[in-house]
Amino acid sequence: MEQDRISMEELARYRKDTAGCQHVAHFNNAGASLPADVVVETVVQYLKAEAISGGYETEDLHTEKLEQVYTLIAELIGGHKDEIAICENASTAWTIAFKGLSLKPGDEIITSELEYVSNLLNLLDAERTGVKVNVIMNDEHGRFPLQALEKAINEQTKLIAVTHIPSSGGNMLPIExxxxxxxxxxxxxxVDACQSIGQYPVDVKKINCQVLSATGRKYLRAPRGTGFLFVSKSAQEQVRPLLIDQHATSSISLEGYSLRPDARRYELYEKNRALSLGLGKAVEYVLDVGIGRVWERVRSLAALIREGLSGIPGITVHDHGDQLCGIVTFTSEAVHSRELRDKLAKRGINVSVGGAAATLHYMQRNGLTSLVRASVHYYNTEEEIDRLITAVKEITAELQ
Structure with a gap:
């Protein structure tokens, strides 16, 4: 059953499937996860086939597999393949949908303090046209206040746009x-599910969202340069395509055209077919593992990191809220976040740094200019976590 825990035998197999696990303790999964070997091989083999047979000819031979990618993504998020568009990344997907909405001066948008910088830039751009953006701040416990959201809604409110899991924090919004x-x-x-897809079970029907955007490179373990956009069937007439070519149409003449009756109206014809197949293979891999089992292990491993870091003098863990995810954020009194990241890298441990701009409202409100982000995945081990905790303790002690 999916809810059974990942066994040590399964974990050993998943790590064996992932070449990077033999070389580094990778806690930068919120940046880009280590792909499974089968994902890499899928991309490489397709590129080799293109080099031998030609790009269009290779695509013709892989039509069924390329079509299957949409079905796999739909299965992962509880949607339908006709509601899926493949994009280069989550920011592209989110912007396509947002810019496609018919917002006008006087309309209002509600968002949260955890909104990602790419989305925030588009919201700021909308404000220049007379659209009002209302930012709901978390409470003192790091929880998103649902009562404040409902109170903020009025006749001018046309859109609620939130990021489920922030770039620089371990807390999660109650998107359902x-x-x-x-x-x-x-x-x-x-819903921006950039950090959610691949670590947390997301069901678009339970969320009741019209749009969801996601990337491939993060917890989904797909190649960089991949992502997808979900637009519900009922909402597709409300979201105009931002860019358009013949791929987006079902008919075209000198008198006009008709858009195709699915979410692929938001795609352009020319995209990287090898990366699309790699994305599909990554989705297939996580479906085989079981997303519920992934989530169970991710949050338990993240809890171990938070517990270990909290016991180190001078270290502050900044994750707050009722439900925490696989992203662990912390700062050190003894060393700057970037220096700590670099010193950990020399020990074969990958973490990343969250800058102030990534989640601007949240970072400014909490007086943070940067923080260390250690993001765990199901293929990480307890031994790797011990290495991380020991290394942080030793590095900070040397610089006290």
Whole structure:
């Protein structure tokens, strides 16, 4: 059953399937996860076939497999393949949907303090046209206040747009409850699931969202340069394609054209077919592992990191809220975040640094200019976590 825990035998197999696990303790999965070997091989073999047979000819031979990618993504998020568009990344997917909405001066958007910088830039751009953006701040316990959300809604509210899991924090927004409020008030609802897909079970029907954007390179373990956009069937007429070519149409003449009746109206014809197949193989891999089992292991490993870091003098863990994810953020009194990251890298341990701009409202409100981000995945081990904790303790002790 999916909810059974990943066994040590399975873990050994998943790590054997992943060449990077033999070389580094990788805690930068919120940046880009280590791909399974089969994902890499899928991309490489397709590129080799293109070099031998030609690009269009190779695509013709892989039509069925390329079509299957949409079906696999739909299965992962509980949607339909006609509601999926393949994009280069989550920012592209989110922007395509947002820019496709018919917002006008006087309309209002509600978002949260955890909104990602790419989305925030588009919201700031909308404000220049007379659209009002209302930012809901978390409470003192790091929880998103649903009552404040409902209170902020008025006749001008046309969109609720939130990021489920922030770039620089371990807390999570209650996207299902937010979706219920949006549905109750008949407000268009967009979810950025960039950090969610691949670590957390996401079901678009339970969330009641019209739009969901995601990337491949993070917890999904797909190649960089991949992502997808979900637009519900009922919302596709409300979201205009940002760019358009013949791929987006079902018919075209000198008198006009008709858009195709699915989410691929948001794609352009020319994309990297090898990366698309790699994305599909990564989705297939996580479906085989079981996303519920991935989530169970990710959050338990992240809890071990938080517990270990909290016991180190001068280290502050910054994750707050009712539900925490696989992203662990912390700062050191003894060493700057970037220096600590670099010193850990010399020990074969990958972490990343979250800058102030990534989640601007959150970082400014909490007086943070940077923090270390250690993001765990199911293929990480308890021994690797011990290495991380020991290394942070030794590095900070040397610089006290």
């Amino acid at each position: 409850e937010i979706g219920s409020i949006a549905q109750k008030h008949r407000i268009f609802y967009m």
